[in-house]
């Protein structure tokens with residue numbers, strides 16, 4: 699693993715933990731709004747992100763390096779609505795997709811085939827992440843100001859395993 703790839707992977711460990719931190723913060727806000735279903739969904743999402751971070755950390759170790767853990771920025775604590783939460787989550791996932799695409803470019807440039815093979819999983823995963831988050835954005839836009847509609851979606855979000 700060359701220096702540039704090593705740095706990029708370390709940065710992505712921080713990005714994934716920041717995602718976990720952001721989604722956990724969103725979960726606490728949603729819980730406070732009595733949207734327990736969405737709060738649950740976001741908490742599960744946060745644990746997924748922590749798993750992504752560990753997966754990258756272990757890959758760096760498997761390649762014979764010591765991962766360098768960096769500071770994680772404080773996430774926002776307040777949102778205006780569940781829709782605003784999911785819009786912010788979607789924008790964040792698009793940022794994460796861009797991070798992986800850049801890493802993939804660097805891996806190709808370095809002819810680092812192990813990194814390319816590893817990153818393929820994340821590239822595919824990001825398609826799913828953007829799709830599911832966008833579905834919530836679309837559904838929340840659909841119900842608009844309807845409290846009944848919002849509670850129905852909240853109930854649906856509670857079913858995430």
Ligand code: MG
Pocket residue numbers: 714717746747750794
């Ligand atoms: Mg992730």
